Every structure is written in structure tokens, then in C-alpha cells.
Amino acid sequence: MALLTQTLAYHLITFLILISSTTFPATAKTRDFVRSLDRKTLELGKEKISHFRVYWHDIVSGRAPTSVSVVQPYDKNSTTAFGMIQMIDNPLTEGPDVKSKLIGRAQGFYGSAAQEDVSLLMSMNFAFCEGKYNGSTITVFGRNEVFNKVREMPVIGGSGLFRFARGYVQASTHTFDLKTGDAVVMYNVYVMHY
Incomplete structure (x- = not known):
């Protein structure tokens, strides 16, 4: 009986040593991959709120559509x-005319996500190409x-200039052509950023 107790104790100690030797290094490594940062390190200034009004042109007709069914x-x-899912690379312009000043592009997709009403799941980046916002993006995702x-x-x-952005957009249809399926939607964008 004493030999059985010694054997069990030996195996238990061996098992605990194996577990502790594999657990402790993993815990030490876990602490290394996350750290707190001072806001100054990321050059974050005072948070501000910006409002943009852009016109989103969903062109499904013609020889060069900006919205294609995938x-x-x-x-x-x-x-x-x-x-239904549409992939988009839609112009964002300053005014409702597609020939008005190009501010950026809405790139992403939208899909029909409801069976009982016409509701789309929108997933897109507003990729700006104008002024100090050139190269910066805002990501919109919702119903x-x-x-x-x-x-x-x-x-x-x-x-870019919209790192850590959060906010909302309000979309309202400006025009919709029943014959072609093309639409112009006004987006009011309210975004908090640094």
C-alpha cells in the first residue's frame, strides 16, 4: 500500500511540474502582447466632431456601372x-450631379438582407480623395x-485622419430612376475623431 501511495504521489508531482512548466511561460508571453499606451504616444489630440454631406451615386446601368451584381x-x-449582393465602387460627390466635384468613393457591398421588406445590409468604406482627408476612410456598416x-x-x-472614428450617417434618397435602377443618395455623416 505504501508503495502504491508513493507511486501515485510521484506521478502527481511529475504531472504538476509538467503543467506548471507549460503554463507559466504561456502566461508570461500573454502579458507581453498587450500593454497600456499613453494617448500622446499615438499623437491623439482633442477629439472633435465633423459633419460631411456627400452624394452617393449607385450606377447599375450603362457601359461603366459602379455597382455590379455578384x-x-x-x-x-x-x-x-x-x-442579392451588389459590389460597389460608387462616386461620392459634393453635389447631386454625378459631374460635380468628386470627394471620394464608396467601396464595399450591399445585400438584400430581409425577406419581408426592402432592407439592405450596407458594408462600405467612404474613401476620401479630396483636401486634407485624401487617403482617409470612414467605415459604415448597418441596416x-x-x-x-x-x-x-x-x-x-x-x-488616416479618422482613426478611432465613431458616429453615424443619415441617408436619404435624392433621386431613383425606375427605368435604369440608378440612384443618388444624400449621406449626412456625423463622425467623432481625433
């Missing part, structure tokens, strides 16, 4: 086009209930 709806007779007069979606991030 997935067709499951049911071609669906009134909501559920399952767009197409037939509502004003649709609100969150700004979930950004890059």
Missing part, C-alpha cells in the same frame, strides 16, 4: 430581392431600410 436573389420573383425617408447607420471606424 449574387442574384434566391427567388427571382421575390419582391425584396432577398439574397438600410430603403423606403424610409431617412435611414440611419453607424460609423464603426476609420483610417
